[in-house]
């Protein structure tokens with residue numbers, strides 16, 4: 001009886017310990033695919049890239065991660081965002097850091113469509129500047145390779161679908177880019193509007209997007225499309241195309257309307273009236289004061 005009890009306890013203890021261990025290791029495991037781990041920046045990190053990276057960091061990361069080495073990350077979050085100068089983070093490869101920035105996880109946001117590929121590498125350059133032992137490996141992929149990539153965009157009026165075919169023109173001929181991540185955006189007044197979810201290209205390099213029927217274009221219905229392609233060999237590629245597929249909208253530009261932020265001649269009427277009557281009232285009070293003073297002076301003289 002006593003012996004089974006001890007055995008049982010030992011087994012439970014073992015299960016609990018294993019579970020705790022798994023929990024702890026799970027916290028550090030980003031499950032980065034092997035081919036992403038070895039990805040490197042195409043440019044060398046130097047004082048300038050670190051400086052640019054610092055300003056990217058200040059705008060996008062400092063609110064959660066705090067300043068590297070200062071231990072001032074946002075402690076109210078669970079998990080607490082790690083100090084990125086810590087040994088644990090610095091053990092990750094550049095490719096792993098890049099992958100984490102791209103995908104995010106629960107609280108940690110994905111920066112794939114927020115920061116350009118260049119800015120993502122620059123912020124990694126900044127993170128690395130806190131590691132004296134860091135030796136950078138620069139990618140041997142030629143950055144100019146991205147110029148070989150073309151995106152053909154077709155629109156089908158009946159189905160309201162955009163078919164995007166991506167290919168690279170190599171000396172040996174055209175290569176269809178399969179399993180590439182494609183994101184589609186429409187340029188708006190402020191930033192870009194993503195259309196649908198990002199997709200992966202099929203075996204013939206094709207991704208299909210449903211285009212919203214009610215998206216406003218300019219007065220002729222033109223919409224500026226931005227196609228973002230992510231390819232392991234050719235890197236990140238942006239292709240722009242203006243297409244007449246939106247709802248024609250005759251929207252005056254923001255600075256043509258009467259609005260608080262505009263010049264006085266184009267300010268809203270209520271501001272002009274309020275301002276003018278204010279100035280008039282002040283003038284009247286001033287006149288009255290001068291008149292009274294004058295009367296006092298005259299009375300004193302008598």
Ligand code: HEC
Nearest residue numbers: 027060061064079080081082088089100105107108109123
């Ligand atoms: C909204 C808060 C938040 C913002 C903003 C944020 N992060 Fe994170 N980040 C986190 C959290 C929380 C974790 C831990 C996630 C986990 O382990 O699941 C994390 C994890 C990481 C990791 C993994 C570190 C490790 O050792 O495992 C890296 C690298 C990272 N963030 C970089 C960045 C960079 C660079 C930026 C800015 C471009 C940024 N983060 C912006 C919250 C944030």
